[in-house]
Amino acid sequence: MGFKKILSQLNVIGHCKKQGLPFRQCPQLLFLIMGIVIMISAVVTYALGTRVAADPQTVLLIVLALTVVLFVITFSITRSLEGLAEANRLKSEFISIVSHQLRSPLSNLKWALEFLMSGRLSKIVGKQAEYLKILKDNTARMGELVSDLLTVSRIEQGRLPLKKAEFSLQDLAKEIISEFELQASTANVAVKLEASENFPKILADRSRIKWVAENFLDNAIRYIKEKGEVVVKIVKKNNSLVFSVKDSGVGIPKEDQKHIFQKFFRSKNVLKYQTQGSGLGLYIAKSIIERSKGKIGFKSQENKGSTFYFTIPIK
Amino acid sequence: MLSALDGQKGLELAKGEKPDLILLDLVLPKMHGFEVLKSLKEDEITKDIPIIVLTNLEAMGDVEKALELGATTYLVKASYSLEEVVQKIKKALGE
Numbered sequence: 001m002g003f004k005k006i007l008s009q010l011n012v013i014g015h016c017k018k019q020g021l022p023f024r025q026c027p028q029l030l031f032l033i034m035g036i037v038i039m040i041s042a043v044v045t046y047a048l049g050t051r052v053a054a055d056p057q058t059v060l061l062i063v064l065a066l067t068v069v070l071f072v073i074t075f076s077i078t079r080s081l082e083g084l085a086e087a088n089r090l091k092s093e094f095i096s097i098v099s100h101q102l103r104s105p106l107s108n109l110k111w112a113l114e115f116l117m118s119g120r121l122s123k124i125v126g127k128q129a130e131y132l133k134i135l136k137d138n139t140a141r142m143g144e145l146v147s148d149l150l151t152v153s154r155i156e157q158g159r160l161p162l163k164k165a166e167f168s169l170q171d172l173a174k175e176i177i178s179e180f181e182l183q184a185s186t187a188n189v190a191v192k193l194e195a196s197e198n199f200p201k202i203l204a205d206r207s208r209i210k211w212v213a214e215n216f217l218d219n220a221i222r223y224i225k226e227k228g229e230v231v232v233k234i235v236k237k238n239n240s241l242v243f244s245v246k247d248s249g250v251g252i253p254k255e256d257q258k259h260i261f262q263k264f265f266r267s268k269n270v271l272k273y274q275t276q277g278s279g280l281g282l283y284i285a286k287s288i289i290e291r292s293k294g295k296i297g298f299k300s301q302e303n304k305g306s307t308f309y310f311t312i313p314i315k
Numbered sequence: 316m317l318s319a320l321d322g323q324k325g326l327e328l329a330k331g332e333k334p335d336l337i338l339l340d341l342v343l344p345k346m347h348g349f350e351v352l353k354s355l356k357e358d359e360i361t362k363d364i365p366i367i368v369l370t371n372l373e374a375m376g377d378v379e380k381a382l383e384l385g386a387t388t389y390l391v392k393a394s395y396s397l398e399e400v401v402q403k404i405k406k407a408l409g410e
Contacts, residue, residue, distance in 0.1 A: 095374075100342055103371035107392035114397040143393055 027081035162205040195234035203315040220247035244309035252300040322346025356385035
């Protein structure tokens with residue numbers, strides 16, 4: 001059994017593949033390479049040392065001592081790297097397990113509710129519709145929170161893939177304004193688009209950029225207390241397109257502005273009357289835009305409104 | 316409509332009944348969905364049956380792996396309504 005264990009330890013390539021690491025980051029392979037480098041250096045140092053030193057045995061002892069020290073240091077470093085790599089692998093596995101285990105019951109709830117509310121099973125009457133809607137809305141809210149938490153984990157792990165393709169930012173703006181039409185009219189908010197038709201296309205992950213734009217528009221509509229207006233604008237600035245969403249809402253207090261892109265942060269004036277929201281949206285938006293080589297920012301005045309914007313380089 | 320509660324039974328059912336379409340989850344008891352998918356696509360009887368992977372897994376590489384193994388579509392349950400899934404099924408059946 002001991003012999004088998006030793007052999008399995010020597011299967012460096014196997015270990016690297018198991019950890020899911022590229023070879024240049026694999027601790028076992030790095031230890032092997034460093035070991036070979038140390039041994040070659042020891043031999044060369046001994047050969048050179050015996051030419052200049054009177055006593056070859058002293059040279060040999062010094063070289064051996066240094067070689068042992070270097071091996072011990074290298075071994076310690078690669079063991080730590082192994083620990084880090086394993087922790088990273090467990091974290092990815094945890095995310096994968098959580099994503100499945102939390103989402104599975106939520107998906108089942110969501111679909112069962114959809115089926116009940118469709119009326120195919122039996123007619124929905126009176127208060128039943130109201131309570132079913134409460135269940136549906138809260139299930140959707142939990143689902144969004146799980147998705148946001150997963151996205152945050154992936155961002156922190158550097159595992160947020162971006163599938164880039166060319167698309168028109170104006171067309172995307174029109175699409176999301178249409179999607180938010182009902183929400184806006186229910187909230188008594190007029191949404192208008194100011195954008196030329198002739199802007200060049202951008203190269204980015206359309207679904208991720210759409211997510212950011214939707215986040216801006218959703219916040220803008222939500223944080224308008226009564227009647228108001230939201231202006232979605234696209235302009236060209238140097239080699240980038242600037243997408244902005246301006247609202248006439250509650251604005252952000254000055255002391256809260258420096259925290260606005262932090263995880264889980266929600267400014268106090270918003271918490272007063274709008275308790276829903278994870279505080280993750282702008283953190284995720286910032287990560288997406290920065291990964292897309294763009295910039296994100298805002299201007300805001302309490303009780304006057306805010307303008308959130310991002311820039312994306314033109315292809 | 317037929318259903319199986321684990322990958323092994325699902326594979327046997329598919330080979331025995333030759334359905335028009337298969338909805339395949341990935342995290343299954345006894346046999347993982349990817350193994351089931353691979354076996355279905357390697358078997359002469361079942362290789363042409365359209366398979367929709369319906370799961371909540373969406374790690375990097377899951378979608379690509381499923382499509383490489385021959386899945387027709389990959390749907391993340393959390394992202395689709397029941398109605399949308401039905402539309403995808405109809406599309407896969409050519410309706």
